[in-house]
Amino acid sequence: MDFALTGEQEALRDxxxxxxxxxxxxxxxxxxxxxxxxxxxxxELGTVELALLAEQLGWARSPSPWWATxxxxxxxxxxxxxxxxxxATLAWAGDNWPGxxxxxxxAARRPASISEVDCAVAADGTLTGRRICVPHVADAVDLVVxxxxxxxxxxxxxxxxxxxxxxxxxxxxxLDPTRPVATVELTGVxxxxxxxxxxxxxxxxxTRRRILALLAAEAVGVAARALSWAxxxxxxxxxxxxxxxxxxxxxxxxxxxxxxxxxxRSLAYRAAWxxxxxxxxxxxxAVLTASVAARExxxxxxxxxxxxxGGSGFTxxxxxxHWYRRAWWLATFDGTVADVRAELAGLLLDG
Numbered sequence: 001m002d003f004a005l006t007g008e009q010e011a012l013r014d015x016x017x018x019x020x021x022x023x024x025x026x027x028x029x030x031x032x033x034x035x036x037x038x039x040x041x042x043x044e045l046g047t048v049e050l051a052l053l054a055e056q057l058g059w060a061r062s063p064s065p066w067w068a069t070x071x072x073x074x075x076x077x078x079x080x081x082x083x084x085x086x087x088a089t090l091a092w093a094g095d096n097w098p099g100x101x102x103x104x105x106x107a108a109r110r111p112a113s114i115s116e117v118d119c120a121v122a123a124d125g126t127l128t129g130r131r132i133c134v135p136h137v138a139d140a141v142d143l144v145v146x147x148x149x150x151x152x153x154x155x156x157x158x159x160x161x162x163x164x165x166x167x168x169x170x171x172x173x174x175l176d177p178t179r180p181v182a183t184v185e186l187t188g189v190x191x192x193x194x195x196x197x198x199x200x201x202x203x204x205x206x207t208r209r210r211i212l213a214l215l216a217a218e219a220v221g222v223a224a225r226a227l228s229w230a231x232x233x234x235x236x237x238x239x240x241x242x243x244x245x246x247x248x249x250x251x252x253x254x255x256x257x258x259x260x261x262x263x264x265r266s267l268a269y270r271a272a273w274x275x276x277x278x279x280x281x282x283x284x285x286a287v288l289t290a291s292v293a294a295r296e297x298x299x300x301x302x303x304x305x306x307x308x309x310g311g312s313g314f315t316x317x318x319x320x321x322h323w324y325r326r327a328w329w330l331a332t333f334d335g336t337v338a339d340v341r342a343e344l345a346g347l348l349l350d351g
Contacts (some may be wrong), residue, residue, distance in 0.1 A: 003050075013052040015041075020060040030085060035066055041084040047210055051217035051272035055265075058221025061326050063178035065089065065136035067218065067333035070086045071211035072135065076144045079203045080194040089160070090207065091131035091184055094118040100334045101208040102145055102343065108153040108201035111252035119186060121149040125193070127156060127186045137165045137182050144194060145186070146204070152197035155204075176322075176329040179271055209275045212287045212334070216268040219294035219330045223261045223301035226323050230254055244308075252303040257297070264290070264297035281347060286342040295337050298327035 005013070019038065025255035035041070040053055050070055057066065092104045097119055119129025127147050137143060143160035144154055167174070167183035174180045195203050231254055234245030241346040244250050271290035273284040301323040306313035312318050331337055 002276055002286075008051045008074055009049060009052060009310045012049055012322075013056065015233060016053050016056040017059070018100050019064070020056055021298075029093035031232045031332045032064070035064065036085070040066060041070060043078065043083065047213055047272045047275040048053065050210075050267065051214055054214040055215040055221040055224075055268070058204065058218035058326070059225045061178065061222065061323055063073075063227070065139040067156070067214055068136045068140070069073050072207060073142060075203050075207040075210060077142070077157075079155075079199065080157075082194075083159075087136065087139050088138045088144065089134060089140045090146070091119075091134040092146040092204075093133045094130060096133060100210070100339075101198045101204065102335070103207060104153070105201055105204045108146070108197075110152075115176050117285060119145060119147040121147050121154060121156060121191070122188070125156075127158065127191045129186050131186065132234075133168060133181045134165065134181065134182050134184050137163065137184055139169075139216060141343055143184070145191065146200070149197055153200045153204075154193065154197050155195035155200050156191035157185070157194045158191045162262075164190070174329075175323040176334070178322075179218055179326070179329050205280075206275075209283055209287045212270070212276050212291045214269040214332055215333060216264070216271055216287070216290040216294035219298040219327065220261060220265045220268050221331065222323055222327050223257070223294070223298040226298075226301040226305040226320060227257055227261055228326075230257075230301075230308040234308055250308055254308065257301045257304045260293070260297040260300055264294040267293045285344065288340055288347070292344060295340075299331055302327045331333045 007290050015038070015157055020225060021093065039045070045053075068089040069084060069087050073091035074084055076090065077084060077088065080327040092101060093099060119131060121127060121129060127145060129147065131145060132291040134143075137160055140160040143163070145156050145158055147156050148154070163186075165184050168181045168183055231245075234254060235243050235252050238242050245254075267286075271283075271286045274286035278286070302320060305320050306324060309318065311318060315321060335343075
């Protein structure tokens with residue numbers, strides 16, 4: 001087995017890094033047409049290639065809905081034979097069911113009643129119900145909705161431009177403003193079938209593996225950026241006639257963080273490969289392992305970097321503050337690190 005990236009994969013990663021090097025994320029991020037033109041939505045890209053892009057987008061803290069399009073909505077659209085073109089996202093969470101993608105997969109594997117899934121498909125194909133915590137729905141053109149049909153959970157396609165989402169968070173302010181989530185009220189909204197009830201569980205399972213793998217790679221990018229800033233600052237900021245990095249209290253946390261980041265990167269690449277190359281439980285273990293390692297690496301790197309910068313690290317004016325918010329967002333997406341660790345322990349103990 002060859003554990004190295006191919007020449008094409010390295011070229012894709014390096015091209016993305018150069019494209020994002022001018023900190024496009026400080027404004028509106030890469031234009032959607034530019035990302036499409038670069039081939040970042042091409043059907044030929046496997047999860048490894050997408051993970052390489054996600055890592056670079058994490059480094060840049062891109063506000064783009066790319067991750068929601070290829071990770072959340074992509075598997076459903078491709079299962080239905082629809083190409084990826086416009087920004088898209090997935091709505092699965094309700095006030096009562098399901099809370100996480102794991103819950104959605106479990107519910108889709110059993111017959112679901114309309115009362116159990118608080119978003120239902122009517123006989124004429126319209127949807128009525130409520131979906132909460134929908135990522136990037138304000139940016140989306142296509143919205144994939146998990147809803148209850150006569151035979152169980154279906155995946156339906158809705159024109160997101162016709163919706164009026166209500167921003168979630170305290171005062172409508174998300175933990176990471178570049179990762180907005182919103183509540184969507186569906187009242188007789190027209191929808192088209194994407195994935196029938198007999199295949200929805202498998203598609204949702206693939207969706208969960210892919211999105212967790214991509215976000216693990218993104219977390220590695222966030223961690224690497226924070227560590228890069230902190231290392232550079234520690235090497236150039238002087239006190240008492242020497243760089244502050246000469247102080248072990250500064251150097252050792254950064255060294256430990258470096259080890260975490262490199263381990264997380266290896267696990268993230270392994271998880272991305274597993275999504276396409278391995279089956280169910282094996283892929284689940286790889287993805288969950290990478291998710292825990294990468295989330296913790298991002299948090300640790302950002303916290304070590306903030307401490308390295310001292311008091312200025314906590315301010316809005318310091319870019320680290322914004323990367324730290326992204327790290328927190330990643331650490332809580334679809335369950336906390338503790339939740340993911342408990343699920344992984346269960347899979348390992350069950351054999």
